[in-house]
Amino acid sequence: MALSNEEKKELKEAASCARLRRNSRAILSHRYNPFLVDGKIDIDRIISFLDDCNAFLGHPVRAFRRIKTGANKL
Numbered sequence: 001m002a003l004s005n006e007e008k009k010e011l012k013e014a015a016s017c018a019r020l021r022r023n024s025r026a027i028l029s030h031r032y033n034p035f036l037v038d039g040k041i042d043i044d045r046i047i048s049f050l051d052d053c054n055a056f057l058g059h060p061v062r063a064f065r066r067i068k069t070g071a072n073k074l
Helices: 005-015 018-029 043-057
Strands: none
Touching: none
């Protein structure tokens, strides 16, 4: 999708707006990621989130099954 000249002009004007840049920085500085603890990904939080999503969507929780093949590669 190509931008028209008018749209390009509007984007350039918005990019040069100091107030918009300040507001964007303020929003980014208060961003919260619920999966990070001390700057590292907490796998327990991710698993808990996925379990909650499954419960919300009505999917039954299945027990873990170990894969029985001998040639597992990532």
